[in-house]
Amino acid sequence: MNRREFLAAGGGVLLAGLPAVLPATPAAAQTSGARARIVIAGAGAAGLAMAARLSRGMPGATITIIDAKKEHHFQPGFTLVGAGLWSPARVTERNADYMPRGVDWVEEAVAEFDPDANAVVTTSGRRIDYDFLIVATGLKLDYTAIEGMDASLIGKEGIASIYAGPNEAAASAAAIDRFLETGGTGLFGRPAGEMKCAGAPLKITFIADDKARRQGRRGAVELIYNAHGPAVFAVPPVNDKVKEMFAARGVAVNYGHVLKAIDPGARRATYRTEAGDVTLDYDFIHVVPPMRAPDAVRQSPLPWQEGNLAADGWVEADKPTLRHPRYANVFSVGDIAGVPRGKTAASVKWQVPVVADNLIAETAGRTPSATFNGYTSCPMVTGYGKAMLIEFDYDGTLIPSFPFIDPLKELWVSWLIEEKGLLGAYRAMLRGRA
Numbered sequence: 001m002n003r004r005e006f007l008a009a010g011g012g013v014l015l016a017g018l019p020a021v022l023p024a025t026p027a028a029a030q031t032s033g034a035r036a037r038i039v040i041a042g043a044g045a046a047g048l049a050m051a052a053r054l055s056r057g058m059p060g061a062t063i064t065i066i067d068a069k070k071e072h073h074f075q076p077g078f079t080l081v082g083a084g085l086w087s088p089a090r091v092t093e094r095n096a097d098y099m100p101r102g103v104d105w106v107e108e109a110v111a112e113f114d115p116d117a118n119a120v121v122t123t124s125g126r127r128i129d130y131d132f133l134i135v136a137t138g139l140k141l142d143y144t145a146i147e148g149m150d151a152s153l154i155g156k157e158g159i160a161s162i163y164a165g166p167n168e169a170a171a172s173a174a175a176i177d178r179f180l181e182t183g184g185t186g187l188f189g190r191p192a193g194e195m196k197c198a199g200a201p202l203k204i205t206f207i208a209d210d211k212a213r214r215q216g217r218r219g220a221v222e223l224i225y226n227a228h229g230p231a232v233f234a235v236p237p238v239n240d241k242v243k244e245m246f247a248a249r250g251v252a253v254n255y256g257h258v259l260k261a262i263d264p265g266a267r268r269a270t271y272r273t274e275a276g277d278v279t280l281d282y283d284f285i286h287v288v289p290p291m292r293a294p295d296a297v298r299q300s301p302l303p304w305q306e307g308n309l310a311a312d313g314w315v316e317a318d319k320p321t322l323r324h325p326r327y328a329n330v331f332s333v334g335d336i337a338g339v340p341r342g343k344t345a346a347s348v349k350w351q352v353p354v355v356a357d358n359l360i361a362e363t364a365g366r367t368p369s370a371t372f373n374g375y376t377s378c379p380m381v382t383g384y385g386k387a388m389l390i391e392f393d394y395d396g397t398l399i400p401s402f403p404f405i406d407p408l409k410e411l412w413v414s415w416l417i418e419e420k421g422l423l424g425a426y427r428a429m430l431r432g433r434a
Contacts, residue, residue, distance in 0.1 A: 034363035035060045039120055039128055041110045042136035043067035045075075045430065046334030046348045048098045050134050052432025053356040055100040058363065064128060066106045066120065069095055072430075076345050076422055078162045079200055079381060081169035083207045084177070085419070088166030098430045110137070113300035115327040132359060135315050135332040137297055139196065139343075143289040147261035147270075157264040158284045162204060163196075172204075175284060180212050183220035184283025187269055191290040192228045192258045193312055196335050196343040199378035199390070201225075201288050202232065202242060208284075209249050210383035223250070224280070226257035226271060234341075235396040238380075238388075241408045245382065259287065293336055302330065304338050314338030319394060320371040322355050331355045339374065340394060345422075346377030349429050375399070379418035382410050389414040 038054060040047045043065050051065050077091035099105050106128070112121040119129045141163055143151045151164045155171025158179060162169040179186055186208060190201040205225050212218040225232060225246065232246070232253060233239040246253055257271040257278065262285070270279045293303060293313030302324065304310040315332035316324055319339050324330035333351045335343045342351065351372050358368035374394025381387045390407050391399050400407045405414060428434035 030057075030360065030364065030366075032058050032360045032364035033060050034058060035062070036131040036363055037061070037129060038063045038132045038134065038359075039130040040065040040134040040136055041067075041113070041120060042138055042334070042336070043069060043095050043099070043105070044072070044136060044138045044334060045345050045426070046138075046352060047134070047136035048072070048095070048100075048430045049348060049352045049432055050136060050333060050356060051103050052098075052100045052430065053352060054359070055103055056432060057356060057360040061363075062104070063100075063102070064104045064106060064130075065099070066108060066110050066122060066128070067095070068107055068109045068123070070107075071095065072098060073166060074423055074426055076197070076418075076426065078166065078169040079203050079207075080419065081166055082160070082162035082172045082176070082204055083211075083381070083384070084173040085384075088170050091166050098427075100432075110296050113296060113302055115301055115324075115330055118329065131329060133327075133330045134355065135297065135302065135330065135336055136334050137294050137336050139291045139335040140294045141289045142292050143287070145290045146259055146287065148264065149262045149287060149289070153264055154287075158267055158282060159262075159264060159287060160204075160284065161287045161289070162200065163288060172286070176208055176211065179284035180208070180215055180217045180221060182283065183217065185222045185224065185281065186284040186286075187224050187226060187280060187282045188286045189226035189257060189259060190228055190288045193290060193292075194309065194314065194340075194343060195288070195291045197378065198234065198343075199380050201286065203381040204286050205251060206245075206249075206380075206382045207384070208286075209251060214384070218250075222252070224252045224254060226254045226259070226280075228256070228258050230255055235390070235392050235398070237398060237408060238390055238392075241388070242380075262287070291335075297336060302327070302332075309338045319374065321358060321368070322351060322372060323358075331359070339372075341374050341376045341392070342372075344376050344378065345426055345429070346391075347375055349425075349434060350375040352429075352432075373399075379414060379422070381415065381418060385412055385415050386410040387414040387418050389417060 072093045072095045074091040080086040108122040110120045111123045153159045154161045154168040160172035160175040188205040231239045260272045261270040298313030302315045303313040304316045315338045317338045354370040354372045357370040361368045378390045
């Protein structure tokens with residue numbers, strides 16, 4: 001669908017309605033008069049959206065949200081900052097502007113989780129008891145797990161990383177520009193293990209390729225994507241499509257390469273492979289750090305005790321309900337939830353109503369019935385002005401929201417949703433209205 005077809009099909013109406021329909025979420029829950037004590041650990045996207053829905057659905061409850069962060073970042077926009085299209089200010093707002101009325105905001109971090117005693121302890125030593133706990137802490141970007149790497153290096157020595165924050169994403173955009181001007185070898189990739197927005201490392205690769213072509217500099221740069229495993233993306237049809245696109249655009253792929261160490265001065269990166277360590281020289285490298293649960297979560301009884309989600313400390317959770325199997329009054333939402341997939345803002349948009357509806361139903365004496373199917377969305381930017389709107393569930397089945405959008409086709413309308421529509425939908429989600 002091109003611009004003319006999109007507008008003729010009512011594209012303006014679609015964009016105006018995006019906050020309500022991208023993607024559709026379960027119907028609003030009924031209310032509960034329970035006077036429960038609810039603690040929400042974390043005031044990111046998941047925590048704020050949960051507080052907004054519960055404050056309306058449980059007007060008699062005491063809701064406490066705990067987080068020291070004053071700023072709120074629209075993280076899906078970091079890629080567009082890294083592309084040089086958005087400024088850091090466009091993805092930065094105040095947490096206070098989204099804090100629901102009547103919710104007690106404790107401006108500290110949780111230092112200790114004690115689910116056996118139904119309590120948390122903040123960094124100042126304050127103990128807060130609860131009847132229900134929602135863990136929405138987000139995750140920890142562990143840059144120092146890569147030997148020689150530190151977040152302060154972003155924007156220097158050819159190092160980029162859009163994940164660290166808005167200013168670092170802007171510094172990454174400048175690093176890409178310097179690389180294209182001087183030429184050489186650019187390395188891209190992602191860590192092993194679960195991570196937020198697994199499509200972003202691919203997006204930044206496509207952006208560098210497209211920007212180089214637009215500047216007439218593609219012949220001056222070599223682009224290499226170092227996949228952490230045997231595929232570049234976990235969903236098979238998307239993997240096949242991206243491999244095809246990389247081949248057509250001259251992006252080389254190394255499989256089974258996990259970044260282990262970096263030497264900024266020498267501009268060398270060392271990767272762990274099944275055959276042993278491999279060192280590659282670079283002029284530019286986009287570093288995506290390993291991602292883990294925050295220390296307070298990892299050191300608590302809440303994480304998985306075994307399995308592939310245990311090592312990084314993700315909170316144990318039932319896949320359909322996000323309820324903790326060992327602590328029935330504990331739920332997790334957002335990046336911290338120990339479920340496959342689901343570490344995107346679009347996933348939060350589905351997860352929060354499920355947990356909120358079930359909690360409201362349970363406290364009102366009704367049988368909880370809402371379930372989460374693993375919905376994950378990745379607007380895969382493949383160049384300036386084009387993207388693929390990829391949506392899938394726990395099983396990796398593609399589940400497109402819009403029948404007129406082919407999820408495996410590069411389209412201007414998919415770019416438009418990413419660049420113009422998602423921020424409005426996201427803000428509506430924070431207010432519990434989408």
